[in-house]
Amino acid sequence: MRFSMVMCKPTAQPLLDAAGLVRRSEMDFLIPWRQKEKVVLILGATGTGKSRLSIDIASRFPVEIVNSDKIQAHKGLDVVTNKITEVEQCGIPHHLLGTIPPDADFTASDFCDSALLAIESIRARGNTPVIVGGSNSYIEALITDSDYRFQSKYECCFLWVDTAMPVLHSFVSKRVDKMVERGMVEEARNFFDPDAEYSRGIWRAIGVPELDFFFRTEKFLDLQARARLLEEAIEEIKNNTCKLAYRQLEKIHRLRNLKGWNLHRMDARPS
Template sequence: MRIPMVMCKPTAQPLLHAASLVRRSNRGFYKLSPQKEKVVVILGVTGAGKSRLSIDIASHFPAEIVNSDKIQVHKGLDIVTNKITEEEQCGIPHHLLGTIPPDADFTASEFSNSALLAIESIRARGNTPVIVGGSNSYIETLIASHDYRFQSNYECCFLWVDAAMPILHSFLSKRVDKMVERGMVEEARNAFDPNGQYSRGIRRAIGLPELDLLFRTEKFLDRQAHARLLKEAMEEIKTNTCKLASRQLEKIHRLRNQKGWNLHRMDATEVFCKHGKADADEAWEELVAGPSTIIVAEFLYNVTANKATSGGLHKGLIKCRANHGSCQLQQQIISKFLQKHSRRVRGTAFDSFLRQINTYITDVH
């Protein structure tokens, strides 16, 4: 899914979250105490809108993105692997995106080690790590590793972008056509190696094995035969992409149902059903971006907003992002809004908590 440019923001200076320094005690008030650092994890099948949501979240809060797609970690083939473009990144730092040599094997364990280093550096800058990608085995290895390095230091907020599979399959088919228009076949042809193996590195990407026969024989083909082989390759790419989405969905269900992961499901089906861009963007804000923003705000700031207050908080954050994208201004909006609705948001000790946040912001700036 392409990311609208209106979602871009100026790069802001990182700001440490005061909420990470306070915790509610059994007596109902907040006090300074150590606690686990916070990480946002975005799950979803290919094409569901994970990258778009990650930009949404990082545009609302001081955050940096960690890629967890096992193919997109490799350098090159940006169209074939459907990497988010530099323009679409909107100035938000991305880690482990196109950094591994194309032919290198990059195991789930190696990803876990690299991701932990990235997360530590992001937290050291006062930002929130947002892990996003379709390789659920990578994410599971990181979060549920037997050495407990992640579990002992971090807690997660899981966002799951979902959509009805028949609707998504139709979108994925159209996405392949758009990738062809952008130059996918030419990019794959330039990377073609008759001795290359499709079982390691970036060559595992959907789009390369399917075009192998065409590239091996095209110099011997007439125009009609060439067109036929190309069409067959495109159909195979579409079929394999849809199969990938189905496998990814099965893994997400396993993480939720068998592993007990608490996934906040965002149903984006209606977004894909809209015909105009404006209507689709409006549906995205209402059904995916808006609810996700509230969930992350509650997670980061240790509060609970009900339906009566959450809409206003989201509107305030949208207004802030459109005007300046300032991390300080965003936190002030959150503080002032929650202070106004403190009785409905949470119990009596909330004023003290907010004073600590506002004092912290003033001291830093």
């Protein structure tokens, strides 16, 4: 994937559109031309390499990264949720990553409030915010909710990391296998709670409910049965991750085709 800030060059925005219908605050009317500050937003299905692209951008430009993944916002289960590691972050500041208590709800409204504060602090340091994550409903709320007036304050550069579904399925399968190698099962076992509520917080993460039956029964099984049950759970994790990727792609297509978002598509396959 190749990225250039030419994609996101600043533009001056007129006070009014051709019909004179763009609403501005009273102070805005005192300024005939206002150049909006830039915000980069990276969209894409899970497994396409959004975090990798964000770090690639950060290695070339003065940016800070704002996480928009609703599950990765929670503390804990770093392998299960596939959070970018401290080493992979390369010293680039990351906001809203692993900061929310595991059992807490983190709504779209909560995200918008927290993201706006992070963006303002990043801009105050002279850096460009890069918002990256797979929770497209959170991105949509931030961009389109009239209460936040986001589009009147910032010019959005949308980067869409994409690839064909068969390729994405292969990406997902290999990624889950690597997560298992990194200790995903052990991490989930240490987190396991037979009384957990899987509709709250980080408990909704793919990889947690799928391993529930295995953890409940493994001590009663012989080695062969245990291995077979674990293999089935891992396959379910892969299938559910692919289903998530498909839903995310549907959402992105809707944002592009119905909302009219100008998305710069970038091929996720290595060049």
